[in-house]
Amino acid sequence: MKFAKIPPATIGRLSVYTRHLQELTRQGVEIISSEKLASLCSVNPAQIRKDLAYFGEFGVRGVGYYVKDLLFEIRKILGLNKEWNLGIVGMGNLGTALIGHENFLKQGYRFVAAFDNDPTKFARALPNGLKVFDIKEVKRIKDEVGMEIGVITTPASRAQEVANRLVEAGIRGILNFAPVRIHVPANCEVEYVDFTIRLDSLTYRLSVED
Amino acid sequence: MKFAKIPPATIGRLSVYTRHLQELTRQGVEIISSEKLASLCSVNPAQIRKDLAYFGEFGVRGVGYYVKDLLFEIRKILGLNKEWNLGIVGMGNLGTALIGHENFLKQGYRFVAAFDNDPTKFARALPNGLKVFDIKEVKRIKDEVGMEIGVITTPASRAQEVANRLVEAGIRGILNFAPVRIHVPANCEVEYVDFTIRLDSLTYRLSVED
Numbered sequence: 001m002k003f004a005k006i007p008p009a010t011i012g013r014l015s016v017y018t019r020h021l022q023e024l025t026r027q028g029v030e031i032i033s034s035e036k037l038a039s040l041c042s043v044n045p046a047q048i049r050k051d052l053a054y055f056g057e058f059g060v061r062g063v064g065y066y067v068k069d070l071l072f073e074i075r076k077i078l079g080l081n082k083e084w085n086l087g088i089v090g091m092g093n094l095g096t097a098l099i100g101h102e103n104f105l106k107q108g109y110r111f112v113a114a115f116d117n118d119p120t121k122f123a124r125a126l127p128n129g130l131k132v133f134d135i136k137e138v139k140r141i142k143d144e145v146g147m148e149i150g151v152i153t154t155p156a157s158r159a160q161e162v163a164n165r166l167v168e169a170g171i172r173g174i175l176n177f178a179p180v181r182i183h184v185p186a187n188c189e190v191e192y193v194d195f196t197i198r199l200d201s202l203t204y205r206l207s208v209e210d
Numbered sequence: 211m212k213f214a215k216i217p218p219a220t221i222g223r224l225s226v227y228t229r230h231l232q233e234l235t236r237q238g239v240e241i242i243s244s245e246k247l248a249s250l251c252s253v254n255p256a257q258i259r260k261d262l263a264y265f266g267e268f269g270v271r272g273v274g275y276y277v278k279d280l281l282f283e284i285r286k287i288l289g290l291n292k293e294w295n296l297g298i299v300g301m302g303n304l305g306t307a308l309i310g311h312e313n314f315l316k317q318g319y320r321f322v323a324a325f326d327n328d329p330t331k332f333a334r335a336l337p338n339g340l341k342v343f344d345i346k347e348v349k350r351i352k353d354e355v356g357m358e359i360g361v362i363t364t365p366a367s368r369a370q371e372v373a374n375r376l377v378e379a380g381i382r383g384i385l386n387f388a389p390v391r392i393h394v395p396a397n398c399e400v401e402y403v404d405f406t407i408r409l410d411s412l413t414y415r416l417s418v419e420d
Contacts, residue, residue, distance in 0.1 A: 008252040008411065015410035023391065042218040078410045079417030093307035098405060100303070102366065103389040107406040149412060156312065172419075173412040179313040181233065189415045191408040195308060196317040198401040200225040200288045201218065202359060202383040205399045207289025209382075 010051045014074050016041050017048065021071040022106075033064040080108050087113035087147035087171075089162045090154035091121050091132050094177060098153060100127045112145040113138075117158075135162065139169040149173040156180035163190075220261045224284050226251050227258065231281040232316075243274040290318050297323035297357035297381075299372045300364035301331050301342050304387060308363060310337045322355040323348075327368075345372065349379040359383040366390035373400075 020040045024032060038045040052058045055077050059065045075081060086109055088095050098104070099111050114126060115135040124132050133141050141147065150166040152159050152174060159178035166174060167188050174190045176182055184190055230250045234242060248255040262268045265287050269275045285291060296319055298305050308314070309321050324336060325345040334342050343351050351357065360376040362369050362384060369388035376384060377398050384400045386392055394400055 007254075011411050011414050012407075014414075015407045018410070019404065019407070044217075077414070079413035080410065084409070084413055093303045093310070097303035097307055101389070101405065103404065103406050106389070107409070109406060109409055148416070149409070173416050175409055175412060179311070179316070189412055191412050193405060193408050194229065194313065195311065195403060196313050196319060197222070197225045197229070198403050199294070199317070199319055199359070199385055200228070200290065201221050202385060202399055202401050203289035203294055204221050204224075204287070206358070206383050 006054050010054060011078070013041070013043065013047070013051050014078055017051075018071055018074050018078070018080075021067055021074070024067045025071060029067055031064050032067055034059060037065060075108075083108050083110055085110055085112040085146050085148045086151050086175075087111070087115065087138070087142060087145075087149070088151040088153060089115040089135055089138070089166070090152060090158070090178075091116040091118075091124075091126075092153065095151075095153040096126070098151065098177075099130065109149075113141050113147050115141075135165055138165050142169045142171065147171070149175060152176045152178050152182075154178055216264050220264060221288070223251070223253065223257070223261050224288055227261075228281055228284050228288070228290075231277055231284070234277045235281060239277055241274050242277055244269060247275060285318075293318050293320055295320055295322040295356050295358045296361050296385075297321070297325065297348070297352060297355075297359070297376075298361040298363060299325040299345055299348070299376070300362060300368070300388075301326040301328075301334075301336075302363065305361075305363040306336070308361065308387075309340065319359075321361075323351050323357050325351075345375055348375050352379045352381065357381070359385060362386045362388050362392075364388055 020037065034045040034048055038048050058070055058073060088099060088111055091114055099114060104111065111128065111130060114130050114132045115138055116132050117135050121132045122134055150171045152162050154162050156178045159176060159180050160182050163174060163182040163184055167184050172188050174184065174188060175193065176190055177193045182190060230247065244255040244258055248258050268280055268283060298309060298321055301324055309324060314321065321338065321340060324340050324342045325348055326342050327345050331342045332344055360381045362372050364372055366388045369386060369390050370392050373384060373392040373394055377394050382398050384394065384398065385403065386400055387403045392400060
């Protein structure tokens with residue numbers, strides 16, 4: 001797929017739209033007005049129309065959006081019309097929590113490999129039948145299991161070294177949970193997860209109400 | 211503090227701005243142009259100016275923003291000119307990972323209490339000296355330690371029950387990591403953390419490049 005240059009914020013909002021469309025699907029809602037969808041997603045209706053307009057014509061004038069169709073189309077735009085294979089590095093509490101977290105599979109993300117640098121963790125069986133491999137073996141395992149995206153859950157101090165190994169193994173997408181910026185070549189994409197960022201929205205609302 | 215009605219997306223972006231301003235502070239950068247800051251934050255400069263304009267005049271024409279001052283002012287807007295006390299419910303792998311995660315304290319969030327419903331976990335000492343209490347005791351402990359925000363890290367199936375207990379205990383802000391919507395009275399605020407949402411931006415970029 002090729003589109004005009006799309007603002008990253010638009011892509012971020014498309015993800016949010018899919019989460020609410022999934023919830024609507026679960027509730028059996030078939031059609032939703034752009035006003036109602038916008039309100040669920042905490043944006044204004046013009047924003048949704050503008051975000052979708054980059055990719056084509058969606059929705060029916062005077063009717064709204066067909067929930068399932070819109071969800072299908074947005075997931076296709078986001079590259080989620082296929083399942084993605086994740087390899088995770090850092091099998092402490094966070095790594096172990098993520099690998100067992102129901103949301104990944106629900107969204108089309110499958111953990112296919114797990115790594116650490118601590119020999120006492122190797123060959124440990126994980127809840128979903130995976131084993132923990134030595135990070136030094138990442139290249140071989142990546143090719144064997146078709147790992148596409150690397151997830152880093154090491155302490156901050158190890159994240160860059162792990163990123164280097166992932167890049168060397170040919171990984172082109174990294175999701176970094178370690179609270180540190182990492183540097184990768186231009187042919188590799190990185191996204192960061194910051195657990196605390198939604199807390200700021202809470203503290204803002206709690207402060208304003210006082 | 212009272213402000214005009216601010217779009218939630220603006221508040222979300224203010225958080226993102228603070229993360230980059232913190233990084234700039236660490237790097238010793240004192241002044242930054244709005245173009246440079248916008249580029250770091252993946253928004254356009256007009257967006258930053260518009261977001262800040264809700265709250266007053268920031269930045270100096272022809273100069274840019276003083277990094278430390280802007281960081282201080284935005285953190286004040288977000289209610290982060292004080293430390294916030296968090297209580298966490300659900301001490302499995304995810305809860306244990308979060309309570310030891312360096313990023314919370316860095317952002318001004320302090321875990322002051324931990325709860326579970328599994329008696330084998332009670333009185334277990336956590337890395338930072340906290341103990342795990344029975345969720346039934348949440349009201350008493352909340353008052354004792356001054357817990358302000360509840361963090362839910364239980365499985366999805368327990369999240370609503372835990373939210374009810376937190377609300378009954380007088381908690382007015384909840385950060386929910388369980389992958390399920392929860393229902394609370396209007397005087398309680400909820401935010402959700404979805405680990406997978408940043409993955410969608412990765413898969414988009416990897417798909418477009420193909």
